[in-house]
Amino acid sequence: xxxxxxxxxxxxxxxxxxxxxxxxxxxxxxxxxxxxxxxxxxxxxxxxxxxxxxxxxxxxxxxxxxxxxxxxxxxxxxxxxxxxxx
Amino acid sequence: xxxxxxxxxxxxxxxxxxxxxxxxxxxxxxxxxxxxxxxxxxxxxxxxxxxxxxxxxxxxxxxxxxxxxxxxxxxxxxxxxxxxxxxxxxxxxxxxxxxxxxxxxxxxxxxxxxxxxxxxxxxxxxxxxxxxxxxxxxxxxxxxxxxxxxxxxxxxxxxxxxxxxxxxxxxxxxxxxxxxxxxxxxxxxxxxxxxxxxxxxxxxxxxxxxxxxxxxxxxxxxxxxxxxxxxxxxxxxxxxxxxxxxxxxxxxxxxxxxxxxxxxxxxxxxxxxxxxxxxxxxxxxxxxxxxxxxxxxxxxxxxxxxxxxxxxxxxxxxxxxxxxxxxxxxxxxxxxxxxxxxxxxxxxxxxxxxxxxxxxxxxxxxxxxxxxxxxxxxxxx
Numbered sequence: 323x324x325x326x327x328x329x330x331x332x333x334x335x336x337x338x339x340x341x342x343x344x345x346x347x348x349x350x351x352x353x354x355x356x357x358x359x360x361x362x363x364x365x366x367x368x369x370x371x372x373x374x375x376x377x378x379x380x381x382x383x384x385x386x387x388x389x390x391x392x393x394x395x396x397x398x399x400x401x402x403x404x405x406x407x408x
Numbered sequence: 409x410x411x412x413x414x415x416x417x418x419x420x421x422x423x424x425x426x427x428x429x430x431x432x433x434x435x436x437x438x439x440x441x442x443x444x445x446x447x448x449x450x451x452x453x454x455x456x457x458x459x460x461x462x463x464x465x466x467x468x469x470x471x472x473x474x475x476x477x478x479x480x481x482x483x484x485x486x487x488x489x490x491x492x493x494x495x496x497x498x499x500x501x502x503x504x505x506x507x508x509x510x511x512x513x514x515x516x517x518x519x520x521x522x523x524x525x526x527x528x529x530x531x532x533x534x535x536x537x538x539x540x541x542x543x544x545x546x547x548x549x550x551x552x553x554x555x556x557x558x559x560x561x562x563x564x565x566x567x568x569x570x571x572x573x574x575x576x577x578x579x580x581x582x583x584x585x586x587x588x589x590x591x592x593x594x595x596x597x598x599x600x601x602x603x604x605x606x607x608x609x610x611x612x613x614x615x616x617x618x619x620x621x622x623x624x625x626x627x628x629x630x631x632x633x634x635x636x637x638x639x640x641x642x643x644x645x646x647x648x649x650x651x652x653x654x655x656x657x658x659x660x661x662x663x664x665x666x667x668x669x670x671x672x673x674x675x676x677x678x679x680x681x682x683x684x685x686x687x688x689x690x691x692x693x694x695x696x697x698x699x700x701x702x703x704x705x706x707x708x709x710x711x712x713x714x715x716x717x718x719x720x721x722x723x724x725x726x727x728x729x730x731x732x733x734x735x736x737x738x739x740x741x742x743x744x745x746x747x748x749x750x751x752x753x754x755x756x757x758x759x760x761x762x763x764x765x766x767x768x769x770x771x772x773x774x775x776x777x778x779x780x781x782x783x784x785x786x787x788x789x
Contacts, residue, residue, distance in 0.1 A: 338545070346675050347556070349678075354668050357667055400670065
C-alpha cells in the first residue's frame with residue numbers, strides 16, 4: 323500500500339491530462355449546443371412548414387433542409403474522427 | 409515458444425470477452441432509442457450489431473497490447489492474458505445479471521492487474537496508470553457527460569416546448585437514431601479493436617506473428633463477428649436499467665442524452681483522452697433527466713457509481729484467483745480447467761437470469777416507482 327500511495331503521490335500532475343480533458347469538455351459543450359440548436363431549429367421549421375402554405379411553406383422547408391445538411395456535416399466530422407483515430 | 413493449445417484457449421476466451429462486451433454495451437447506444445420508441449427493440453439491436461461489425465473494420469491501427477500504461481508489458485504472458493480475460497468476462501456476466509451498466513474495459517484491465525499482481529508482484533502494476541486511466545476517469549466521465557447532457561436537455565426543452573404535432577417527435581426520433589448509430593459505429597471501432605489487440609498480442613507472444621506484424625484478417629473478422637453477435641443478442645437487463653430505471657425519458661430528452669454521449673465520446677477519441685463508453689452514456693442519461701427536470705432515481709445512480717468503483721478491484725480478484733488456480737494446477741491443463749470453471753459460472757448466471765427474464769417484450773415496461781434498488785428480481789418486475 324505504501325508503494326501504491328508513493329507512486330500515486332510522486333507525479334500528481336500527470337495522473338490526469340487536465341488540459342486534454344478541458345478541451346474535451348469545451349469542444350463537446352460547443353458541439354452539443356450547436357447540434358441541439360440546429361436540430362431544434364430544423365424541427366421548428368418543419369413544424370411550421372406543416373401548418374403553412376405557399377411561399378412561407380417553401381421557405382420553412384428549405385430552412386429545415388439546410389438544418390439537416392448541417393447535421394449531416396456534423397455526422398461527417400464524427401465519421402472523420404473515427405476513420406483517423408490513432 | 410509454441411503452445412498451440414494454450415494459444416487456442418486464450419483466443420477463444422478473448423472472443424468470449426468480445427461477445428460479452430457487445431452484449432453488455434448494447435445499452436450504451438440503444439437503451440434510450442428503445443425507451444422512446446424511436447426504434448423497435450429488435451430493430452435497434454440489429455442496427456447496432458451491423459454498425460459494430462462495420463466499426464470493427466474502420467481504422468485498423470491495432471496495437472498488440474493489453475492494459476498498456478497500467479501493467480508492465482514485458483511481464484505479460486499468455487496465462488496472465490487468459491486470467492485477465494476471465495476476470496473481465498465473469499465481472500461482465502455478474503453485472504449484466506444484476507443490471508449494472510459497468511465498463512467492460514475497466515473489468516478487463518482489473519482482471520489483468522489482478523493476474524499480474526499474482527504473477528509478477530505489485531511492482532509490475534503502474535499505479536499512476538490505474539488511477540489516471542481508470543479510477544479518476546470513472547468519476548469524471550459521467551460528470552462531464554452529465555453536465556453537457558443536462559445543458560442539451562434544457563436547451564431542447566426550451567426550444568421545442570411550444571411545438572405540437574408529429575413533426576416534433578418524428579424529428580427527434582430520427583435525430584436520436586442518427587446519434588445512436590454513430591455511437592454504435594464508434595463502439596465497434598474502439599472495443600472490437602481492443603480484443604484484436606489482445607489476440608494479436610497472444611499470437612506474437614506465442615511466436616505465430618512477428619512483433620509489429622499487421623493483424624491477420626481472420627482476427628478482424630472474428631472480433632467484429634463476436635462483438636456484433638453479442639450486441640445483437642442484446643443485454644436486455646442493462647438496456648432496461650439505462651432506459652427505464654435511471655430516469656423517465658421522452659423523445660427530445662433521449663435525443664439530448666444520445667447526442668451528448670456520442671459527441672463527448674468522439675471528442676475524447678479525437679483528443680486521445682480515454683473515457684468509458686458506458687460511463688459517458690449513463691452520465692448522459694442522468695444529466696438529461698436533470699436538464700429536463702424529471703425525476704432521477706438517485707438511489708440507483710448511487711448503486712451504479714459504487715459498481716464502477718468496485719469493478720476494477722472485483723475483476724482483479726477474479727483475475728488473481730483465475731491465475732492462482734491455473735498456476736496451482738499447472739501448465740495448459742490448469743488453464744483449461746480454469747476455463748471450464750469460468751464457462752460453468754457463466755452458465756449458472758444465465759440459468760439464474762431465466763428466473764427473472766428481461767426480453768424485447770418486457771424491456772420497455774414502466775419502472776415500478778417504489779423500486780429504488782437494482783436487483784435481478786426488480787429489473788424484470
